[in-house]
Amino acid sequence: MSVPSHLLADEKAPVCRLEIQPHFDNLSAKEKLYAHHISKASFAGTRVVLRQVSPESEPLFDLILTVARHVGNDFSKIVEACSVTEDEKEKFVEFGSQVLANLGNYKSFGDQKFVPRIPVETFTKIASITPEAAKIWEGIKEQVYQITPEGITLLGYPPEHMSAYYPDSPAITKADIETCGETFVSNGVLVEHTRLKQLKDGNFEMLVASEKTGEGSTYETKDGRKITTVYGDHSEEMKVMADELDGARKSALNDTQEKMMEEYVKSFREGSLEAHKESQRYWIKDIGPTIETNIGFIETYRDPAGTKAYFEGWVAVVNKERTKVFGKLVERAGDFIPKLPWSKEFEKDKFQKPDFTSLEVLTFNSDGIPAGINIPNYDDIRMTLGFKNVSLGNVLNAKSPSERVTFIDGKDLSLFERLRGPAFELQVGLHELLGHGSGKLLQETEKGVFNFDKENPPISPLDGKPVSTYYKVGETWGSVFGATAASYEECRAECVAMYLCPDREILEVFGHTDDTEAAAEDVLYISYLQMARAGLLALEFWDPKTKKWGQAHMRARYSILQCFLSAPDNFVSLDSTTSDHSDLTIHLDRSKIRSHGLKAVEKYLQELHIYKASADVKGGVALYDKMTSVSDTMAKFRDVVMSKKQPRKQFVQANTTLSEGEVTIKEYEATQQGLIQSWLDREEIVGAAKQY
Known part of the structure; x- marks a missing residue:
């Protein structure tokens, strides 16, 4: 075949x-030792990542x-x-x-x-x-x-698709997975660090990643089946990680880092997600470190149910010069968030100013490396303590000489190539800080206690009526919106970036005015053009047979292209003169960004945000499915997108070695x-x- x-x-x-050597060489001996142990712990999780694929x-x-x-x-x-x-x-x-x-x-x-x-x-x-x-x-x-x-060639719900989150379970179905998910929510069980196994008798085991082994609590599903907690998934690897993190604890640079490492060690040894949450509380309090890091089961993109997370571990050196730019954005965040298209009832009562750093990655061990991160993902911590943002500088700046720019008009090509870096940094900064960092979930935080006025709920700007839905006790954003949640939230954050990047004050924070080499209006134009192109390239990640999207961020960007195309007066058009669309070109009228593009984004962003804030899963999923459905016209463009697609970059990372108390680094070609x-x-x- x-x-x-x-x-x-x-x-x-x-x-x-x-590229990391110059940044690593500037570290003190103790900083190098701290980074070394975390790097080793991160790489010790390699087999965990593999088993999750x-x-x-x-x-x-x-x-x-x-x-x-x-x-x-x-x-x-x-x-x-x-x-x-x-x-x-x-x-x-x-x-x-x-x-x-x-x-x-x-x-x-x-x-x-x-x-x-x-x-x-x-x-x-x-x-x-x-x-x-x-x-x-x-x-x-x-x-x-x-x-x-x-x-089977796409990750997704078994048995139709591949998922390693349900090992040795050939008969498990989506309904089984959802039933277990409901049981976990009703019992307040956190599942990010677990896998689910169905036994031959129809009962289940919840496999918990931990060094310790043995059985724990048992739960009963609504149809009477048992779910037994079994500790010791990836036991060997979890022990090595815990040992290395204990080494990092001993070489921590301050008390906060020491306590953070203690909680990581406890989490990995005992399989306690509460300990991991505690580590994240300390992490948020570790402000302005020289070495930044995070490790654990963090993102839920690859679990079809959107609740179990894949392992990632990373450690990086802070780039102090670039961090100053993000620091200015953080300082002004309180001025910019009120500009977003919703009232204060749908926003956090107090914006916790986060750390926002530009990092040079030493180690990022997971299935892939992002350009920016906003974590932790635990809703309760985000709502009370806040979060941190990081931009990964040496990932953003990793260029390949063989890369070709497709679908951009010849007259825009040199400007696009010159400003795509600054435009992407602007997008990532706004996406992480003011995108993921904004918004409130209307919740019943404990029985009978609400974080909004239950008797006089906020008025939805979508229909002028009080909202009628909210998150009940034990529900999270992920558990309510399920498989749609990850991509939906990426879309909301991207829309925040597109909504705010035309703001001249924000452009100036990033160093772009009418008088700078990277002129503000040019950076804005390339930001919008780059997003439109990303939306077109996203068709690679849509499967025409199954009608399934395979990548959360690209599904989001496709929907934003649809939003641009919906704006009147030909704001964006996809033009070709050949039957095979081989000359397909994106045209975006830069004179209409603020008058047309911004208005279309405002409407879409407001809808996304209100549905999310009010737990209106019916309205939110219907909107997102509509915006990410691929019309016959767009489907025709997929062939040319596929014919021009280029392989993704592969990253080579350095290794560190500890010998006689000294840490050295080795880079590779x-x-x-x-x-x-x-x-x-x-x-x-x-x-x-x-x-x-």
Whole structure:
């Protein structure tokens, strides 16, 4: 069976190095030691990430590194040893590099499976270079190449789609998962650090990530089935992480960091999410550190139910110069939030000024690396203590010389290429701080206690009537909006960025006026044009057969393009003169951004926000489904988007070593060989290949 082209592994993917050495060299010996231990803890979670993607991801990871180690990372040796061609060798290396970059065989951005560009017989020949690799391969080769039924090539609800959050549960259904989810909500059980397993008798086990093992509480579903808590998921890895974090505790730079590390250690040893929440309270209080970090089960994008989170661990050095810009934005946040299109009843009573730092990443271990982060995600902490924002500078600035800019008019090309960086930094800053950082959830915080006037509820600007819905005790934004929540919130945050970036005071905060080299009006134009282009490119992540979106942020950006297109007087148009749309070009009338584009964004943002704030899941999901439905016209453009798509960047990260009390850093060349070597050098912390 031939493999559809969109499922084939990337060819000639750009490899970028996360530049860190100069920033790391400026740290004190104690700061380096603190960062080293957290880096090691983060990489110790590698196998956890792999197990959260697909059953074959962990053995595939081990197979690739087993072959690489056997040939000393010199893959030219497999040409003769395995009787394969130079081209087949290249395609094996490209596939292996993509698995390591995504920590699994599903794309971290798009949740779509990718398969090798070489036949299974060729892969088998290469795997036979060592008995260990051959044995691993025999156990997974069918899964690696499996592309039918088609749903299995996308992450989503089992059994139609792939999800590793429900291991060894071939018969589990969406209804089962929802029933268990309701049980967890009604019992106040936090599930971010869990997986769910269905037993042969129809009962369930909630697998909790922890060093400790054994059974805990049992819960009963509404239909009488039992859910037993079982500790010790990823026990071996959780122990290594806890040990390294204890090392970080001993080298912490202040009392707050020491207490934060204590809570991380407790959380990872005992499987306590309450301890993890406590770590986040300390994290928020650790203001202006030199070394910034976070670790745990954080984001819920990849669980189809939107409640269980994937592991990520990161540590970075603060870039003090760029942080000053974000500091100015934080200082002025109280001036800018009231400009958003809702009344104070739908906004937090007090804006907790967060830390907002620009970071240079030393280590970011997860299935992918974002450009910015706003955490923690725990609603109760966000509403009371606040949150932190970070912008990842060396991720934002990682450029590949081979990257082509598509769908932009020739006359805009040089301006686009010159200002896309500043425009993206503006977007990320507003998205994280004033997007994710704004808004209030109308809640019953405990029985009979409300954070709004229950007798005189706020008036919805959408219909002029008092809101009639709110979050009940135990409900969270994620549990109410479910699988829609993650993408919906990304969309709301992106809309806040689009709504505020025309503000001249905000543009000036970021250093853009009429007199600067990156002129304010040009940066604004490129910000809108870049968002429109992102919305068009998003079609890559929409599956025309299943009508399913595979990436939260891209679904959001597609809906914002639809919002732009809905504005009158041809504010944005997608134009082509050829039948195959090969010359498809985005035209955006820069003279109408404030008069037309901004008004369309205002209406959409207001709707998104009010539905979210008032727990109106019916109205919110209906709106979002409508804005992200792909018309026949847009579907026709998908072919040209696919034909011009470029592989995502693969990042090579440094490693640190502790020897005789001194921490040193090793960087790698920005090649696939460099990427593979960086992982070979992590064997001690990730662990040797498992026995399969």
